[in-house]
Amino acid sequence: MPGEWHDVGPVDAASEDAPLTVKVGDREVGVYCLKGEYYALEDICPHAYALLSQGFIDGEEVECALHGAKFHIPSGKCTKEPGGRDLARYPVKQQGGRLYVKIG
């Protein structure tokens, strides 16, 4: 898969209840940690404009703080409207205590 890996911070910057909010190039990305696994999702809610990583974590889902849409973190699937569509997912890896997200 083409694309570039981007260093988005130390591994402990994303915790179970506090995702990491980062900007990679012109994209907003939310990096989540669930049971020791990391996931990176498009961060702008497709419904209007809210950063999902600033929303509420409920199990494996994140709920948008603005109108309550929900998305499944491992798959990016919209599980509750008004999300409108699924979220783009990005590959994540850990290396040398840092987190990297692949974009492009």
Ligand code: FES
């Ligand atoms: S902006 Fe996220 S549900 Fe409306």
